[in-house]
Amino acid sequence: MHDNAASTRVAAELRARIIDGVIPPGTRIRQEEIAEEFGVSRVPVRETLRILESFGLVTLVASTGAWVSTLDFDECREIYLMRERLEPLLLGLAMPTHTPESFGEFERLAQHVEAAPTKAEFLHRDRDFHRALLAGPPTKRLRDTVDHLWDLTHYYRRQLLQPEGSARRREDIVAEHQMILRAVMDGDPESAEAALAFHIRHTRKLVERHPEIFAQSCEDIPGTLPT
Amino acid sequence: MHDNAASTRVAAELRARIIDGVIPPGTRIRQEEIAEEFGVSRVPVRETLRILESFGLVTLVASTGAWVSTLDFDECREIYLMRERLEPLLLGLAMPTHTPESFGEFERLAQHVEAAPTKAEFLHRDRDFHRALLAGPPTKRLRDTVDHLWDLTHYYRRQLLQPEGSARRREDIVAEHQMILRAVMDGDPESAEAALAFHIRHTRKLVERHPEIFAQSCEDIPGTLPT
DNA sequence: CGATGCTGGATTGGATCCGATATCGGTGAT
DNA sequence: ATCACCGATATCGGATCCAATCCAGCATCG
Missing domain, CATH: 1.20.120.530 (GntR ligand-binding domain-like)
Structure with a gap:
């Protein structure tokens, strides 16, 4: 009965890459790239980005893009x-x-x-x-x-x-x-x-x-x- | 330059209703209802629900539905x-x-x-x-x-x-x-x-x-x- | 030579459509 | 009478398509 939704799967994987530094802070995240790599459409990817944004791992700018959050x-x-x-x-x-x-x-x-x-x-x-x-x-x-x-x-x-x-x-x-x-x-x-x-x-x-x-x-x- | 995205607008309004008790804990949230009321499609509503889930205000069950979170x-x-x-x-x-x-x-x-x-x-x-x-x-x-x-x-x-x-x-x-x-x-x-x-x-x-x-x-x- | 305005391409945001899944009611067997 | 099984329907999850926005490069002008 686990949440097998694409958005949570992608979110888990992206989280792992971000905290491991595979995607370092400041990198831009393009929806299409992620979607293609995971074999899904951009819709669940956008949900993913909203999730990661809520956790502070990703910073979204309206109509512009998503970046891995940096800490000062x-x-x-x-x-x-x-x-x-x-x-x-x-x-x-x-x-x-x-x-x-x-x-x-x-x-x-x-x-x-x-x-x-x-x-x-x-x-x-x-x-x-x-x-x-x-x-x-x-x-x-x-x-x-x-x-x-x-x-x-x-x-x-x-x-x-x-x-x-x-x-x-x-x-x-x-x-x-x-x-x-x-x-x-x-x-x-x-x-x-x-x-x-x-x-x-x-x-x-x-x-x-x-x-x-x-x-x-x-x-x-x-x-x-x-x- | 504020985030005028539909998902954040809807999230803000739903959050307000939930904490004010207009939508009490345990109530089921149907995507279509919310979408219709706010004049948007179900896509941004789903992003909204993911956001609110991250904050713990809403509980999602895969392929089943969304409920306003209850606290024990x-x-x-x-x-x-x-x-x-x-x-x-x-x-x-x-x-x-x-x-x-x-x-x-x-x-x-x-x-x-x-x-x-x-x-x-x-x-x-x-x-x-x-x-x-x-x-x-x-x-x-x-x-x-x-x-x-x-x-x-x-x-x-x-x-x-x-x-x-x-x-x-x-x-x-x-x-x-x-x-x-x-x-x-x-x-x-x-x-x-x-x-x-x-x-x-x-x-x-x-x-x-x-x-x-x-x-x-x-x-x-x-x-x-x-x- | 530098600043400014414009246009084309890339990218995001949203709507509609389609397939998948769970729930609920009915039917039949024990 | 109760329980198991099963199909119809509502609802969710995802894909594709379209519109809106932003950005970069180029041309133009001071």
């Missing part, structure tokens, strides 16, 4: 601030649903993060770890919101692992995961929430030290009228 | 928990942008709330007051998220003012607004955030004392298969 420095910071508040909340709601079996799974995922061979793989496994921690309670809106916030920053998170010193950053992340995990396994929600907030805050601080990530590189972004 | 007790509670975390954050970001002139506007809006003649008017003015407090910083995602959370609960907020004791509730709200306002005008962000969190939390507690609001009244809601 302040927007990215804003999203991290939101995550700092929302994810601890979700973790607090999730913890009562965790069991000793899930603890084992968490540890496995944490080690999986540590052993990631590539940066892209590291990012995916990191997200898997976080998703597992926050799984459990049927809080649809909260989880969806958190997911969307991750989506919006995923591209820039990869950029953040590019520069030198990323090895050090990886170590920090792994260590912070251990701190969160220990609090979770101790059944101590307050510590777990604090550790998670610290973890996100730490990443935000890193973002704030690397504003060069947000240099406008791609061509014509609408909304930039040079006088 | 837990979902409503969840949304209030999110607001408790997000709105203080936004207030903290907004306060540095406030000026003595905005203070005057806040006081005017607060009195406007107190003087509301009807329950519906009270709700709208209450929202205007909150929106004004949170206005200022160009934090699009955060503000949009907060707006959507208000949208999702607006209908049930009205239900909450129906039962006896709502006069007492109104007095509480007005008093809490004064507390928030005083902290804001004192330029004390921590107190302001705490007062706002308390205000939202207070409303959540009220919701939790009135689970009867969420009794499934409307007919066929999909997803409920009675074995």
